[in-house]
Amino acid sequence: MQNFISIPTIESGLYMFGGHRHTVNGGWSFFEQSHQVIELMIVTKGHQLTEIKDSRVVDLGPGDAILIAPGTLHTNRNADNHKKMTYMCLHFDFEDVELRSKIIGLLANKLIPAQSKLAHLSEKMLNDIVDICKDKVHRNDFEVQVDIEIILLQYLKQLSILVQKIKGHNLPFTDKEAKVGRDISVMIEDWVNNDDMNSSFTFSDICSNLHISSGYGHRVFKKVYGITPLRFIDKEKYRKAQRLLEYSGNSIEEIAYMTGAANISIFSKQFKKWSGYSPSEYRKQILHKRTVYSKNQTGYFE
Template sequence: MQSFISIPTIESGLYMFGGHKHTVNGSWSFFEQKHQVFELMVIVNGHQITEIRDHEPIDLGPGDAIIIAPGTYHTNRNASATSKMTYMCLHFDFEDTQIRSRMIGLLVNHKYAAETPLARRSYEMLDKIIEYSRDCKQQNDFDTQVNIEIALLKYLRDLNRLMGEVDYKDSGMPYTNKEAKVGRDIVMAIENRVNNDDSSPSFNFSDICKELAISNGYGHRVFKKVYGITPLHFIDKEKYEKVQRLLEYSGNSIEEIAYMTGAANMSIFSKQFKKWSGYSPTEYRKQVIHKRSVRSKNKVGYFE
């Protein structure tokens, strides 16, 4: 009897930027900012005050950690006017919308004390990535980058396990089961339009809401609450990833790819892709042909 075991299709879309370990002087502060990705911070020594809009200030001490949600306005400063402080941080994102949603619902914008499993695991992961990055000459080495990605992927796996424990304790989510379902329906409708509907590739969020029989305003509010980003940002991200795949692996011309992703014309398509990646579509394809490895996302801040 023959057996067949399928291997799952995996497209993690792992993305990280702005990671570092930094020792700052007394009175150090960083201006208010927000990102469209998660930001992890762990204090090595000293104390940091993190202020999130509409929240009480959070005092983070040695070993304490915080994961700041996408789209969250926040500031960070050294709690001491004279003593130095050292912290580690990393901005990251990934493809799995359901894990992303649960992280936003269960883990973000809270202090995790040094002795908690999440803080310990966060410190361990960042410390390992910092060690991999210590030699600047090796940072672009393939083995180094794979090791860094593995460290982050293992961390995300462990966060997923920790969230299972949080769910069991019934901590409560900031959105209802109905809102979670609506959010998932929106994600599936967008992914289907982008990836499977080549006959009518041009669409907007209003089309998605009409398909799901919900209002634009309600759909926008629910999606932002569940996933921490706007529907437009998610549509753009899905289109960008489709364009990347087509430029890298298909034999389609750039004009055909522009049509397949719903661009009104080549000029708009080229400008949008350069905004996304830092390269024109032609430049991107040339890099792929020569290197088969393009790290264009690091060159711009659109998805930050």
Template sequence: MKKGVVILQKFISIPTIESGLYMFGGHQRTVNGGWSFFEQRHQVFEVMVVVDGYQLTEIRDQSPMDLGPGDAIIIAPGTFHTNRNASKTAPMTYMCLHFDFEDIQLRSRIISLISNQLIPASSQLAKASQKMLNGIVKLCRNKSLSSDFSIQVEIEILLLKYLKQVNSLIKDKYSHNSSLPFSNKEAQISRDLVIAIENRVNNDDEKPSFNFSDLCKELGISSGYGHRVFKKVYGTTPLHFIDREKYKKAQRLLEYSGNSIEEVAYMVGAANVSIFSKQFRKWSGYSPSEYRKQVIKKRSVRSKNQTGYFE
């Protein structure tokens, strides 16, 4: 080896990952004959599996679906739907979970290809859905432990493994882009819009308040076309996606920064603190100050000598 020659060592890059995993309203429930739940919609996914009995699921502008034992359904964000016990007399047991996550491509594929349709009990997807929900229900049987950190991690692992399996099943079944209801050009435009939104929301050097039409103008497209394509690819409106990014930023600032609530409101583009507080409560169920107190409480750690906080 010549003197002074530097041999480049193998470099392995570890990707930046922000899963943004979120879940709520999960439960297993047995209901009486004649039970029904009013029409509703969520801005997240909902997976349901019937354990025993028969459930009638009605999605607006679609034919009703009759789900039997082991059958499943994944309801897409923003979908108006009604669930009821198909029997007037016999009980029914079901499991469900509302959830959301960051990966835009998997979100769009679930919405476009497998959501809002009956998933037969014999299919791998229904079996995977039931296995995941069974595992979570089992972990939550002891209410006193369900808020324990290790249990919550186990629940997150089950959901992440499920999403990995869903992604694999979709790739196996839909291996070509021709199966998707949007073109490569539409997918690229939508992705460019996502990047532009994320940059505007998270770059503190930019004006915190902006319009979707401004981003479309920068990309050389009309706002009407941008809205249609975005909704087509991602199954949600650009406005909802912008709100979602602002909420994530507000969460981070309230959790980890020393900024006042007034400063956080400005940094996410709210017109004033009152509007920000109302919107944040709509997002999280807490006011900004209540949310910050909850976070501090969860981050509190005790030792033999003192109580402290970790970052």
């Protein structure tokens, strides 16, 4: 019998937005767009044409799905000028960079046929979330949001199992490039979260430490992970700022310094761009959520 069993640190960073089911009229189209997250679309009735810029047009019929890679310019339109079409979509992101790169490299920007296991899993996941969200009164309740997160996490688990079963080396990057991308991401995470490091480091500093050029590092990282290294650094700094605002007693000025901002004004502007809240508004919101009330309306917990 083991005397000590370690429980891993888990920080999923699950994020989703813009999810919906929609029935549109004949001739419907949506302007060219791109996102810094993965977008899942499924057609349940009719036909949709998804045009990937500088690539091809993907024709999605009932039950067909597509996973659109981050940063991909694309347009969607109803293939029929007269008949209605129904589709479901969800934009999502998560912290596991290895699974993210495999989804982008192996599955993204191509037709996922209705008869495939992935299409079935994707449609079930979105239907389950849509069913939960039909209750407009409670869909923003904590318990409901946890249920939605569980459904998406279970879907990501199944995605991970599926990509591991894909045979052949179909990834758009070599094993060497995958290692370089991983080395860059690990060093960024370490440097952002190590308070002994100079928090105002640049991507050139990372590449210099890995003995590669900035241009090569940028190209490889974007190829492997689908986002630029600068956006990845920003994301890691935002997560650190969130944690410090939520759990530390540091002042906002100290947190600005710890995340590499030149001054508190720049940090406040950047944090509002990230979250939609100023640092002080965000901290007040978190403190309010942690307030609990007893019979005499008092009480607080961390």
